[in-house]
Each structure stands twice: as C-alpha cells, then as structure tokens.
Amino acid sequence: MSKKTKGLLYNFIGFAIIFFSIRYGLTHFxxxxxxxxxxxxxxxxxxxxxxxxxxxxxxGEKLFMKWIFVKGIKEVE
Structure with missing residues (x-):
C-alpha cells in the first residue's frame, strides 16, 4: 500500500471515529x-x-501527521 493511500485511509478512519462518537453523544446526552x-x-x-x-x-515519500493534541508535526512510520 502506498503512503498516499495510507494517509487517505488514516484521515478517513480518524475522522469517522470522532464523527460517530460525537454524533452518538449528541443524540444520547x-x-x-x-x-x-x-x-x-x-x-x-x-x-x-x-x-x-x-x-x-x-x-522518498514520507507520511506526516498533525493533530491539535500533539505538539508539532510527527512522522508516521
């Protein structure tokens, strides 16, 4: 799997987990x-x-991550 595909997949999974958690919380609470x-x-x-x-x-190609809860930009192996 290429790094671009991994990045796209990680973006989707990260967003989906947070989206469905917040959506459930808004309904439940x-x-x-x-x-x-x-x-x-x-x-x-x-x-x-x-x-x-x-x-x-x-x-070569490298995959990087930026997140509000992590200081700076981190390289993903």
Missing part, C-alpha cells in the same frame, strides 16, 4: 436528531481529527 446532529458532529470532527499528508523528500 442532548437529544438532538436529524440534520442538526450530523452538521454539529461534522464541524467538531473536522476540527479534532488528525491530519495526515505525504511529502516527497530526498529520501
């Missing part, structure tokens, strides 16, 4: 339903999800 619940979960998920990106360097 606040009683929100319908489009409002999904839009709020989308906004929060977009802000909180880690971002993965591939970069071409002299050593």
């Amino acid at each position: 606040f009683g929100l339903e319908g489009l409002t619940r999904s839009l709020i979960a989308f906004g929060i998920g977009t802000l909180l999800a880690p971002k993965f990106q591939t970069v071409n360097t002299k050593e």
Whole structure:
C-alpha cells in the first residue's frame, strides 16, 4: 500500500471515529436528531481529527501527521 493511500485511509478512519462518537453523544446526552446532529458532529470532527499528508523528500515519500493534541508535526512510520 502506498503512503498516499495510507494517509487517505488514516484521515478517513480518524475522522469517522470522532464523527460517530460525537454524533452518538449528541443524540444520547442532548437529544438532538436529524440534520442538526450530523452538521454539529461534522464541524467538531473536522476540527479534532488528525491530519495526515505525504511529502516527497530526498529520501522518498514520507507520511506526516498533525493533530491539535500533539505538539508539532510527527512522522508516521
């Protein structure tokens, strides 16, 4: 699997976990339903999800991650 594919997959998985967790919480704790619940979960998920990106360097393609809860940019093995 290429680094670009891994980055895309990691972006999707990270967002999906946060999105569905927030969506469930909004339903369970606040009683929100319908489009409002999904839009709020989308906004929060977009802000909180880690971002993965591939970069071409002299050593080859590398995958990097940036996240609000981790200081700086980290290289993913």
